Amino acid sequence: MSSSPAVQVRDLRVVRGGREVLHGLSFDVPRGRVLGLLGPSGCGKTTVMRALVGVQIVASGRVTVLGEDAGSPGLRDRVGYATQAPAVYGDLTVAENLRYFAAVLGAPRGDVDRVIDEVGLAGSRDQPVGTLSGGQHSRANLAVALLGAPELLVLDEPTVGLDPVLRQELWTLFRALADRGVTLIVSSHVMDEAGRTDRLLLMREGGILADGSPAELRERTGTADLEEAFLRLIAETGETAGSPA
Numbered sequence: 508m509s510s511s512p513a514v515q516v517r518d519l520r521v522v523r524g525g526r527e528v529l530h531g532l533s534f535d536v537p538r539g540r541v542l543g544l545l546g547p548s549g550c551g552k553t554t555v556m557r558a559l560v561g562v563q564i565v566a567s568g569r570v571t572v573l574g575e576d577a578g579s580p581g582l583r584d585r586v587g588y589a590t591q592a593p594a595v596y597g598d599l600t601v602a603e604n605l606r607y608f609a610a611v612l613g614a615p616r617g618d619v620d621r622v623i624d625e626v627g628l629a630g631s632r633d634q635p636v637g638t639l640s641g642g643q644h645s646r647a648n649l650a651v652a653l654l655g656a657p658e659l660l661v662l663d664e665p666t667v668g669l670d671p672v673l674r675q676e677l678w679t680l681f682r683a684l685a686d687r688g689v690t691l692i693v694s695s696h697v698m699d700e701a702g703r704t705d706r707l708l709l710m711r712e713g714g715i716l717a718d719g720s721p722a723e724l725r726e727r728t729g730t731a732d733l734e735e736a737f738l739r740l741i742a743e744t745g746e747t748a749g750s751p752a
């Protein structure tokens with residue numbers, strides 16, 4: 508297996524709706540790590556993820572994923588993507604949905620039971636997705652992204668709306684996947700999840716405010732609380748922008 512980063516982004520600029528929403532981002536994600544993409548609503552997290560999976564038109568820059576250009580056909584079964592809007596069909600059961608997506612993705616049939624177990628939905632496998640709770644619905648969506656055992660998982664706010672117990676279970680699953688060598692990019696706008704990542708990319712207004720491990724960010728800002736660290740970084744950039752050259 509290559510030791511090159513799972514993801515390399517260089518000078519990524521994206522224009523959406525006639526406005527530049529990513530202003531020249533550069534970052535790497537090492538293999539087998541969990542990267543948290545954090546920042547306020549509208550800062551560009553989903554746009555970064557769309558660029559990584561190759562569905563976003565980019566104005567300039569380079570996005571390399573698992574050694575290939577983002578969106579290359581060769582990456583189709585190596586990258587799993589779960590969007591915020593569930594992809595699963597409400598009138599099919601959990602198992603039917605997964606059998607359908609496994610067929611579309613060319614994933615082995617045996618994967619269906621594995622991913623249902625991984626997301627903790629074995630007890631609801633024969634229930635129509637439309638009758639699941641919100642948290643179960645998000646987990647069914649996540650299960651689709653796990654089909655085929657992708658090397659990179661891009662998960663857009665996978666824990667939104669989940670209770671603390673389920674969130675903890677999902678983070679345990681993310682860690683187990685990373686221990687198996689999978690690279691995960693997980694977005695969130697709640698800072699209490701930041702401490703569970705290996706690496707944090709803090710975004711604000713289409714730019715990167717900070718990139719480092721939670722420990723590095725705590726040290727740099729002199730606070731143990733990552734939410735407070737984020738606020739201090741914002742204050743710091745405000746001061747820099749406002750200070751005389």
Ligand SMILES: Nc1ncnc2c1ncn2[C@@H]1O[C@H](COP(=O)(O)OP(=O)(O)OP(=O)(O)O)[C@@H](O)[C@H]1O
Binds near residue numbers: 547549551696
């Ligand atoms: N389809 C679109 N057309 C035009 N502008 C868009 C479109 N989608 C997003 N944007 C804009 O791009 C910027 C980044 O949006 P993006 O969805 O990437 O943010 P986000 O950080 O993922 O937000 P959230 O946490 O609310 O999902 C925002 O200013 C948003 O208004």
